[in-house]
Amino acid sequence: MMRPTIFLLNIFGIKMSGPMEGVDLPGLGTDFLIPIFILQGQEDLTALPELAKAYFESIRAPQKQFYLVPGTGHGLSATELDLTLKVLVEKVRPLALDH
Numbered sequence: 001m002m003r004p005t006i007f008l009l010n011i012f013g014i015k016m017s018g019p020m021e022g023v024d025l026p027g028l029g030t031d032f033l034i035p036i037f038i039l040q041g042q043e044d045l046t047a048l049p050e051l052a053k054a055y056f057e058s059i060r061a062p063q064k065q066f067y068l069v070p071g072t073g074h075g076l077s078a079t080e081l082d083l084t085l086k087v088l089v090e091k092v093r094p095l096a097l098d099h
Helices: 049-058 078-098
Strands: 036-041 064-069
Touching (some): 036 049, 036 078, 049 064, 064 078
Parallel strands (some): 036 064
8 A cells, every 4th residue: 555755855065966866757757656746946946846847747646736835945944844734734644544
């Protein structure tokens, strides 16, 4: 039984490198058997919103939602944390409890 999963991607140091730097997400696949929720900072200069939205549009999933968070960048902010909690409680938790 699959459960929704949250991935926190970390970027390290002045070179902005990290474990996800060389990952080609579309190359890993775009067909999912689980719901997909993407929260994207509108002002993100590391993971550009346009690229995140294009990847989201290519995804096939039983349920999917893209949240563009105004006034946020790549780092966590109070606004993004509040929305993350709201999505987890209102969207992800009910799906997890159904299974």
